[in-house]
Amino acid sequence: HKLPPGPKPLPILGNALQMPTQRGWLTYAEWAKNHGDIVYVHIFGQPLVLLNTLEMANDLLVKRSLIYSDRARMVMAGELAGYAEEMVFSNYGDRLRDMRKLFHRELNSPGLDKYWPLHTDASRNFVRNLWDGSNQIEEHVINFGGSLILEAVYGYHAAPKNDEWIKLSQDVMKSFTSASEPGAWLVDFIPALRYIPKWFPGAGFRIVAEVWRDEHLRFVHDPYFWSKANQDRVTKPNFATTVFDEHAGNPPAKVEECLRWTLTSIWGGGADTTVSTIMSFFLAMGMFPDVQRRGQEEIDRVIGSNRLPEISDREDLPFIEAISREALRWNPVVPMAPPHKLTQDDEYLGYELPAGSLVLVNIWSILHDEKLFPDPFDFKPDRFIDNPVASKAVSAAFGFGRRICPGVQFAETSIFIAIATALATSNISNAVDETGNPMSAVDLKYSSGNISHPPPFRCGVKPRSITAACLLAASVADASEC
Ligand code: HEM
DSSP states (O other): OOOOOOOBBBBTTTTTTSSSSOOOHHHHHHHHHHOOOOEEEEETTEEEEESSSHHHHHHITTTTGGSSSSSOOOIIIIISSSSGGGGOOOOSSSSHHHHHHHHHHSSSGGGGGGGGGHHHHHHHHHHHHTSOOOOOHHHHHHHHHHHHHHHHHOOOOOOOSSSHHHHHHHHHHHHHHHHHTTTTTTGSSGGGGGOTTTSSSSTTHHHHHHHHHHHHHHHHHHHHHHHHTTTOOOOOOOHHHHHHHHHOOOOOHHHHHHHHHHHHHHHHHHHHHHHHHHHHHHHHHOOHHHHHHHHHHHHHHHSSSSSOOOOGGGGOOOHHHHHHHHHHHHSSSSBBBOEEOOOSSEEEEEEEEETOOEEEEEEHHTEEEEEEESTTTTTOGGTTTTTTHHHGGGGGGGGOOOGSSSTHHHHHHHHHHHHHHHHEEEEEEEOOOTTOOBOOSOOOOOOSSOOOOOOBBBOEEEOOHHHHHHHHHHHOOOOOOO
């Protein structure tokens, strides 16, 4: 094979010892500088192709999507911990297509509009809760992301604090991140190890996997069966009820299987990703106060101070829209797209790419490409104003081709309305780290893993004015302080 260039491998191990364990996207960007934008490595013979530009991702994952849309076999996460049936790990085939079709029908326009009131109510409650004076915003952001998805998907109204299922979802996200960490589990490279007895030295991973599997099964089944049993208590539109109603409350087994896994995949794919983007927004607002001021000015000019923003205002608020895009780009939530597996031999730019290669797109590199996004480490929403090229390129944050994130519209809607509501009603102060020192935009250390989060920080969120406070309080049916 004439393979793409890459760091020199060792016999048998291949590049296993060179694979980064922390923030891999930065290492892959370095490799691209040394070897070129397409890089080839292998781990114990498993080929990996790393793509570092938007053009390459489009050429392969979009234009040749028929052969670049499968997923990797992940023994630890997929088979032992049981995530293989989640949409994001499913192989490309009829089962996945059925789930994506159902998802698309319900959570993309025009069907999505019926969820607008949920997005709006959730964002108003959220911002109102941020004013509790604690400066600890993360718990409120997690509650916002989780409660919105649980209500839209299962019709379940989460408790304002310490909700059992929001906690479960956070636990599952942590386990999922550990289980799917590339290179962390030997069993991913030597699948036969999954059969070693649990008492055997070194087989602790099997016990860990069992705990994660049980937790994951609760995540899949509990809210689903709650929703099925509580249809008469559910008052707002939600995904599960729509499908139950189409089948007089009792879908046939095949529909039920597809529905259950689709709903879980939405909950799993949607809650934590939105959380990270909104956290980035709050971090950026303190660091770039001029952007915050201009966002507030746009809202004051277009909407005035007698009402709160609505989702239908989106087209009239281009700067707020640009802030939402920049929050997706600045420190992307999913810096490395989950591997797309190539299902047959292919040829690209004179290189031969073997069937079975795992193709990883460095989304972080694309969204920090100076040619598309000058000064990429600065939070500059202006880059999107009257710039269709940048506006289109930022959609790389959601992945590519037949595996592109099916929750794009849902995510963009909630991010927009949360940001618009926060800026309409609140002032956000500079973020400080755990020791009370101001945070700096340079060298921000976002977490590793499939879903990347900002480092821990605190920031103050206070009402902008008495009028804003009253409007928001009235909108969440609590006008006591006005
Ligand atoms: C900031 C918000 C979000 C970002 C940046 C994001 C990003 C991504 C990315 C990069 C992928 C992988 C695409 C690929 O393999 O090429 C993905 C997959 C997925 N996302 Fe999202 N996502 C977000 C929000 C959501 C939401 C709100 C939902 C649900 C409503 C969702 C559901 C999913 C699902 C189910 C998949 C798996 C699709 C498949 O493998 O076929 N995501 N997302």
